[in-house]
Amino acid sequence: MDHRSALERILRAIALTAIVVFFMFPIFWIVLMSLQTNETILRSPPSMSFVPTLKNYAAIISGELDSNAGTMSIHFMNNLLNSILLSVFSVALALLLGVPAAYAFARHKFRGSEDIAFTLLSFRFAPPLLVLLPLTLYFQALGLANTYLGLVWVYQLICLPLILWIVRGYFEDISPDIEHAYRIAGHGWFATFRKIALPLAGPGIAAAGLLAFIFAWNNFVFALVLASADKQPVTVGALAFVTASGIQYGQIAAAIVMSIAPTLLLALWAQRYLVEGLSLGAVKG
Amino acid sequence: MSDVLLDLQQIDKIYNETSHHPVRAVKDLNLSVTQGEIVALLGSSGCGKTSTLRMIAGFEAVSSGEILIKGRPIHKLAPARRNVAMAFEGYSLYPPLTVEENIAFALKSERLSKDEIRKKVAEIAHLLEIEDILDRYPGSISGGQQQRASLARALIRNADLHLLDEPMGQLEPQLRALLRGRLKHFIKERGLTAILVTHDQTEANALADRIAVMEGGVLQQFDSPLHLKDRPANLFTGTFIGEPPMNVFPAQAETDGDDLKLNLADGVCLTYPASAFSDDLKARLLASDAFVIGVRPHAVKITAGGHPARVYANQWLGDQTHIAARFAGQTIVSVRHDRAHHAPGETIGIDVAAHDLHIFAADSGRAFSHGGALA
Numbered sequence: 001m002d003h004r005s006a007l008e009r010i011l012r013a014i015a016l017t018a019i020v021v022f023f024m025f026p027i028f029w030i031v032l033m034s035l036q037t038n039e040t041i042l043r044s045p046p047s048m049s050f051v052p053t054l055k056n057y058a059a060i061i062s063g064e065l066d067s068n069a070g071t072m073s074i075h076f077m078n079n080l081l082n083s084i085l086l087s088v089f090s091v092a093l094a095l096l097l098g099v100p101a102a103y104a105f106a107r108h109k110f111r112g113s114e115d116i117a118f119t120l121l122s123f124r125f126a127p128p129l130l131v132l133l134p135l136t137l138y139f140q141a142l143g144l145a146n147t148y149l150g151l152v153w154v155y156q157l158i159c160l161p162l163i164l165w166i167v168r169g170y171f172e173d174i175s176p177d178i179e180h181a182y183r184i185a186g187h188g189w190f191a192t193f194r195k196i197a198l199p200l201a202g203p204g205i206a207a208a209g210l211l212a213f214i215f216a217w218n219n220f221v222f223a224l225v226l227a228s229a230d231k232q233p234v235t236v237g238a239l240a241f242v243t244a245s246g247i248q249y250g251q252i253a254a255a256i257v258m259s260i261a262p263t264l265l266l267a268l269w270a271q272r273y274l275v276e277g278l279s280l281g282a283v284k285g
Numbered sequence: 286m287s288d289v290l291l292d293l294q295q296i297d298k299i300y301n302e303t304s305h306h307p308v309r310a311v312k313d314l315n316l317s318v319t320q321g322e323i324v325a326l327l328g329s330s331g332c333g334k335t336s337t338l339r340m341i342a343g344f345e346a347v348s349s350g351e352i353l354i355k356g357r358p359i360h361k362l363a364p365a366r367r368n369v370a371m372a373f374e375g376y377s378l379y380p381p382l383t384v385e386e387n388i389a390f391a392l393k394s395e396r397l398s399k400d401e402i403r404k405k406v407a408e409i410a411h412l413l414e415i416e417d418i419l420d421r422y423p424g425s426i427s428g429g430q431q432q433r434a435s436l437a438r439a440l441i442r443n444a445d446l447h448l449l450d451e452p453m454g455q456l457e458p459q460l461r462a463l464l465r466g467r468l469k470h471f472i473k474e475r476g477l478t479a480i481l482v483t484h485d486q487t488e489a490n491a492l493a494d495r496i497a498v499m500e501g502g503v504l505q506q507f508d509s510p511l512h513l514k515d516r517p518a519n520l521f522t523g524t525f526i527g528e529p530p531m532n533v534f535p536a537q538a539e540t541d542g543d544d545l546k547l548n549l550a551d552g553v554c555l556t557y558p559a560s561a562f563s564d565d566l567k568a569r570l571l572a573s574d575a576f577v578i579g580v581r582p583h584a585v586k587i588t589a590g591g592h593p594a595r596v597y598a599n600q601w602l603g604d605q606t607h608i609a610a611r612f613a614g615q616t617i618v619s620v621r622h623d624r625a626h627h628a629p630g631e632t633i634g635i636d637v638a639a640h641d642l643h644i645f646a647a648d649s650g651r652a653f654s655h656g657g658a659l660a
Contacts, residue, residue: 111303177377180344181438183364184371186394196379 027260033253041249056254065241065251075229076255079237084262086223086233087216089152091209094159099205102164103197106171107179120164123157131157132225139226146228154222159212166211170204171197206273210266217263234259289356290478291318291341291446296350298336298502310336312502314350318446318480323472325481325493328525333502334482335374338448341480342371354445370442374450374482376431378423384434385410385419391438409437412467414460428455433464440471447472447479453488465491486526498522514581520650523579523643529607531579532617535647538570545570547578550614553592561639562657569659575647582607584641585619587627591634596627610635 004012033041035052059065060076105117135154136145144150178200179192187195198205220235227236234255241252298311311333318324326334339345341352343364352360359367370391378387388406397405410416413433418426423434432455439447452468453461469492472479483489489496490510498505498513498521505525506518517523517531524530536547536555545562547555555578559567570576587608594610594617606625609618612635619635627633640656653659 175375175377176344177373177375178379180342180364181371181373181377181435182379182390184342184367184369185391185442186365188363188365199381 030253030256033249034257036250038246038248038250056250057258059251060254060258065243065248074237074240076234076237076240076258078230079232079234080259080262082227082231082237083217083233083235083259085148086151086155087213089148090155090159090216091163091213093152094156094163094212095205095209097156098160098163098208099167099198099201100193102167103171103193105164106168107176117164117168121161124161128157128221132221136225145226146231148231151223151227151231154226155216155219157222158215158219162212162215163205163208166208167201167205170201174200203273206270210270213266214263288320289317290320290322290354291316291480292351292353292356293317293337293341294351294353296337296340296352297348298333298340298345299348302348310502311340314502314504316497316504316507318478320478321473321476322494323469323479323481323492325483325489325496326499327483327486327489327496328499329484332499334497334499335450336502337499338371338450338480338482341367341446342369342448343367368444369446369448370439370444371448372436372439372450372452374454376423376428376435378431378434378438380423383420383422384415384426384430387423387434388419388438388441391442395443405441406437409441412440412471413437413464429457429460432456436468440468440477445478447477449479449481451483452481454483454485461488468492486528498525500525516652516655517579517643518652520577520579520645520652523645523652527581529582529618529620531581531643532585532615533577533579533645534613534615535575536578537575538567538573540567540571549578553613555592555637557639562654563659565659566644566654566657569653570644573646576653577645577647577650579643579645580617580637580641581643582618582620584637585617586636586638587619587621587625588634588636591636593632594635596631596633597629599625599627599629608633 032048034056035054036050037053037055040047040050060074063073063075063077064071065074105113139145139150142150144153174197179196182192182196183189217233218235219233223231223233223236227233238252238255238259241248241255293314293316296311296314297309300308300310310331314333314337316324316337326337328334336345340347340360343359343362347360350360351358354367354369378384379390382390385406388409389402392402392405406419407416410419413436415430415433415437418430418434423431426434432452436449436452439449439452453464456464465488471477481489481492493510495507495509496513497507500521506513506522508516508518513522513526517526520533524533534549536549539546539548540559541556543559544556545559545567547557549555562570592612594612596608596610597616598607598609600607600609601624604622606621606623607618608621608625608627609616610633611617617635642657643655644653645651646653
């Protein structure tokens with residue numbers, strides 16, 4: 001079956017390895033760093049041989065950060081929890097609002113539908129800092145500043161357009177006649193949406209949700225401006241590692257490993273749905 | 286009429302109504318279908334036949350007019366509440382379900398027991414020759430099989446009206462011929478009422494009790510297959526129905542003693558005894574400057590004493606010969622049911638009997654007469 005020559009296969013393998021190494025190396029290096037002390041990280045020349053230590057992880061989890069100048073307390077675990085709360089609720093709300101909206105935009109061409117959809121997308125064009133200043137003033141007046149509700153609301157600027165536009169495309173790829181066939185057999189439009197459209201667009205919804213989750217997780221500037229210490233996610237919390245007495249590379253690395261772990265796990269779990277989406281090509285047309 | 290099942294009253298369909306380019310897909314359509322009748326909507330692509338079907342099903346809103354089923358206006362109801370079944374041209378099977386489940390889900394609302402559903406599915410699967418693919422998924426079967434599954438899903442329903450959108454377009458010719466007979470038997474035996482959308486006139490002729498010919502969103506003629514062929518209401522229906530198409534020639538009339546002469550192009554003159562035409566028709570023909578005569582290819586006779594014409598193609602189709610010849614500045618086609626050996630370049634004699642003439646107005650295309658008497 002395989003008509004490729006041995007040489008071709010070897011070259012392919014080398015190319016693939018090079019690509020994997022190129023993209024994975026920073027992560028690999030960070031994992032290594034997280035298992036070393038600041039001294040071994042900073043020694044010159046750098047070396048791959050070291051005695052692994054879990055001290056950095058222990059410090060992060062306990063919140064007691066050792067530095068040259070003494071001990072200082074950080075709230076990394078609290079930040080991690082904030083990240084999870086903010087991302088999960090933002091994506092959940094965006095899915096709740098965005099998926100029905102995407103269905104409406106895909107199936108019903110009403111007056112101004114394209115304009116509304118484009119306006120929603122245009123939220124992504126505006127530089128966040130430009131939006132933030134007036135938003136901060138309004139939020140303070142409304143009492144939404146430094147609340148989870150306010151942050152989840154602002155995060156919709158990131159999540160909602162993304163989910164709306166990706167999921168809309170998936171709905172548009174489903175032949176309307178599949179839904180028509182279900183409706184003419186005696187089912188209402190909501191049953192059709194739930195039983196036919198949602199399952200068929202499922203992989204697309206999973207992909208969009210995952211992407212929105214990553215964007216929400218990595219958001220920095222909204223939380224920096226709108227949240228105080230106890231509501232800040234890891235992206236903002238990581239600033240605490242840059243101290244007057246030096247940068248704690250080992251602990252930063254450990255914090256990074258811990259903060260990418262949830263998204264990584266989510267991506268691995270969602271992967272099977274994404275693959276399922278690819279094999280569902282028969283739906284089209 | 287008390288047994289009218291479906292009544293379309295002054296239906297208009299305008300797409301993009303609010304935009305700068307509104308498209309009138311269906312214009313002032315009136316159509317009545319009686320209980321137990323099979324009606325075909327026949328026309329070329331974009332003639333409005335599928336739009337009409339989708340308005341009856343409820344997937345398109347009517348722009349104006351009313352649709353009644355059993356006297357009840359249904360054009361504002363949701364598709365689920367119209368009690369109609371439909372087979373879609375694009376099959377539209379639900380991919381995560383097997384063929385059997387796809388067919389059965391149309392029955393969900395009829396509250397039948399599992400055994401009854403299985404029995405009905407088996408029966409319809411046997412009819413449409415899809416028993417062997419019942420446990421397969423739509424993605425793994427051919428287009429023709431998907432189409433039959435989609436047809437089965439519509440036929441299994443106990444609905445007031447069955448809408449079939451090009452139900453056999455994807456089938457091989459042999460299977461199509463076989464299933465046409467079975468489909469007609471099935472519909473008639475159960476007394477179902479069906480509307481069939483097709484661009485295949487053989488299918489329309491074979492299945493339908495009446496055919497609605499549509500063109501440009503306008504209903505051209507709604508009549509039995511026999512009348513469509515013998516008494517086309519206008520030039521469009523005349524040339525659209527029939528294979529090969531009707532031969533048409535612009536003509537003028539004059540009297541010469543006891544004869545009526547029809548002058549065609551290139552000095553060709555068809556002469557008939559004036560008594561072959563009714564007095565009304567004669568008066569009408571002589572009064573109009575120009576009209577169009579049409580002759581079905583089957584009625585064009587090749588005789589030794591006929592008007593000369595030069596053969597340019599001879600096609601033997603296995604059971605009939607199509608002979609094309611230059612005549613009166615155009616091509617005339619004659620069909621014979623034997624094997625005729627007229628070689629290209631040969632001169633033959635063409636003859637057309639008065640009772641085979643269809644005469645149409647040159648401007649409106651409306652039929653004046655069929656076979657010597659006013660239409």
